[in-house]
Amino acid sequence: MANVFDYLDWRGDLTLGLVPLCDVDAVVLSRLSYLPLDGLVPPEGAPVGALMRQLLASKPPLLLPEDGRFIPALVASQRFCEMRIMDYVNQIDLESQTQFAAITVALGDGRHFVAFRGTDGTLVGWKEDFNMAFTCPVPAQRLAAHYAASAMLRFPGEFLLGGHSKGGNLAVYAAAFCPAALQERIAAVYNNDGPGFDAEVIALQGYQRICARVQTFVPQSSIVGMLLEHEEAYTIIHSTGDGFGQHNLYTWEVLRDRFVTLETVTNGSRFLDRTLKQWLAGLEPEQRERTIDTVYHMLCETNAETLHELKENRFSRALALLRSAKGLDEDTRKLLVHAAGVFFRSAGRSLKQARVPDEQES
Structure with a gap:
């Protein structure tokens, strides 16, 4: 082609x-x-x-x-x-x-x-x-x-x-x-x-x-x-x-x-679109910011500057992420768990919507 x-x-x-x-x-x-x-x-x-x-x-x-x-x-x-x-x-x-x-x-x-x-x-x-x-x-x-x-x-x-x-x-x-x-x-x-x-x-x-x-x-x-x-x-x-x-x-x-x-x-694109939009809607702006900031700082702890570097030496990068996760305070850990829960619930709702004929979707 x-x-x-x-x-x-x-x-x-x-x-x-x-x-x-x-x-x-x-x-x-x-x-x-x-x-x-x-x-x-x-x-x-x-x-x-x-x-x-x-x-x-x-x-x-x-x-x-x-x-x-x-x-x-x-x-x-x-x-x-x-x-x-x-x-x-x-x-x-x-x-x-x-x-x-x-x-x-x-x-x-x-x-x-x-x-x-x-x-x-x-x-x-x-x-x-x-x-x-x-x-x-x-x-x-x-x-x-x-x-x-x-x-x-x-x-x-x-x-x-x-x-x-x-x-x-x-x-x-x-x-x-x-x-x-x-x-x-x-x-x-x-x-x-x-x-x-x-x-x-x-x-x-x-x-x-x-x-x-x-x-x-x-x-x-x-x-x-x-x-x-x-x-x-x-x-x-x-x-x-x-x-x-x-x-x-x-x-x-x-x-x-x-x-x-x-x-x-594709159906997959619509599924991800609904999931991400519902996930963002399920978090307050401050929660979105703190979640994204936390994940970014955890990635920075691996000393990688690019996605390519992040893929290299995966074992050592994974260890660095684990150490970073262990260093999080209790409130931040709860926030990440909450954000992950909202994401998976959003994915579940999107999956149900995908099974409904287009004309029945609201």
Whole structure:
């Protein structure tokens, strides 16, 4: 089945002047924000092709193995290689639990695409994601709104915003909470399997003004993209991955210049969506915060900084977690037991709901 790499082969020789920007292009540009461009992007920016050649020469660690195939494909693509990447930002702050990265891409047709990076595999990055369950805005959302507004003040013309995973959420937040005069220049926002927002945020004027321009895409077994609430309609894309692997953009199936779509998400996705929403509703905001903070600090006690490191030396990491658990005070232990109980009860209710025909669900 075809994917982004096939698209780059098929359409790579067709510039935006010949074939307009499409949803697959937005995914390609969103993935660009994940590449480690630290120290490579000059103040005036540089062409995508030139930067990708520098990456190939420097051989930095990449977040996904497929990125190693993605980079040379961009070098060979006439469609993307002359676009210019500018204003690369990459910030990680353990103290404020912030992980934020973004780029601005001059498309070559007078428009600019602002792409926000999703979670980068660091524990602090995932912690900030979970913070969205009880806090809005988190630091990355504030930074995204400031970054987008600064880009629009610096460059004239039409803007598109996009991102994958948390980056999709940041793109929507930035579009919703930039000044109204700048908001008018945003043609579209691409949220690629990113979480939504709570009902209070969705009801705000800024969100309502931009909502019709938000395009949300989720794979059929979406987990991340179904978190929290989405008022905008979303498109379900067929992924060739399994389970959480469908979150990987490289598994999304492409047909010429569009994604292959489906009518509904899977039963498993609906089950997890109901379970997580009921679990969050069953905990007070303070309980959510304390639960997430406790689990995060326990993981930090393993001295791992990334999920990859957490998977290494599993025995020693498990021992560190056990020692950390033993050091918890009685109230915190009770809170974790309570949170776990709420989760399993939510899962039980979701399982019962899954057995009820759709027309009987309330």
